[in-house]
Amino acid sequence: MAKKDTPTDPADMSRRQQIVATYRMTKQTDKRIGLWLLGSFLLFGALGFGLFWILPGSGIIGLVMSIVGGLLFGFLGMMIVFSRRAQRTAYDRMAGQPGAAASALTMLKRGWKSDPVIAFNKQQDVVHRVVGPPGIVLVGEGNPHRVRQLLASERRKHERVASETPIHEVVVGDGEGQVPLAKLVRHVQKLGRQVKPAELTDVLARIKALDANRSAIPMPKGPVPTSMKGMRGNMRGR
Known part of the structure; x- marks a missing residue:
């Protein structure tokens, strides 16, 4: 057999x-x-x-x-x-692979909602989103100048549906003003608690409505790293 x-x-x-x-x-x-x-x-x-x-x-x-x-x-x-x-x-x-930040964000514990690749451009710069205690966290990876334009566009869209919710922008990278991939999860967790758990349900509902109105666009090309959830469960127990 x-x-x-x-x-x-x-x-x-x-x-x-x-x-x-x-x-x-x-x-x-x-x-x-x-x-x-x-x-x-x-x-x-x-x-x-x-x-x-x-x-x-x-x-x-x-x-x-x-x-x-x-x-x-x-x-x-x-x-x-x-x-x-x-x-x-x-x-x-x-490091350096498309979608690396999204894979790293899967290490966040319960109480966080992660949505990979909510926006991208032809150059494969992408924006991911995390919703949790700090509010809305927009995480961009790619060329720093281009990705900041993407982040600014996404910030305006989210402010229209969740104007009272804090919105944070993070650019992943090793340059000045950027957050290294290995420190991304810790950086996001240190943004503080600005949204109560009871308020997250309303925030998520507003964001769901925003995503429903997005035009259907294809996912960016290229390999996306494997999720790190399995390793997290392995190391911390289930």
């Missing part, structure tokens, strides 16, 4: 499959990931063993607790290091 293929969509994978897939992807560019994981396991494991060893207890029970504590600390430390290095590798692989 032929062996079943491993699902390519992270959402269809088991947690073990996600870990294996993430490790393989990371190892392609981070050749020392195995050494980092081994080192972090030993370091945190030794720390956990030491902490539990000095706790009240002696004999076999104290030794067993120290071993268990060392293993728990070791695995915890290893997963933290794995998460950080895997995330950095994912951002490095996505």
Whole structure:
């Protein structure tokens, strides 16, 4: 009987499959990931063993607790290091690809509504939208000068339907006044809480009406990076 293929969509994978897939992807560019994981396991494991060893207890029970504590600390430390290095590798692989910002925005937790590619031009500059506690966040990626024109156009459209809702503009990039891809999610989260959860429903309804009136336009050409939701679920648990 032929062996079943491993699902390519992270959402269809088991947690073990996600870990294996993430490790393989990371190892392609981070050749020392195995050494980092081994080192972090030993370091945190030794720390956990030491902490539990000095706790009240002696004999076999104290030794067993120290071993268990060392293993728990070791695995915890290893997963933290794995998460950080895997995330950095994912951002490095996505950098410069069309739709990279949209893929990064999938790392936002519950309470955020992300809509990729709500506007773009012939040069493949795009604008994504996120709605959450800060209000409406318009995220542009592409040529800084052209994308700011797109952002300004989208701001005017959103102000017509949600004039009382704060609207933020973010340009992804490594230049002055731009936000690096790896820091995009944290930057968006730090915009503050300016809209109450009860108000988000009304904001989303207004935006839905805006999108319904948009003319049907084709999606921009080119590959869009894989969503990072699978990796987030893998690293943080489900």
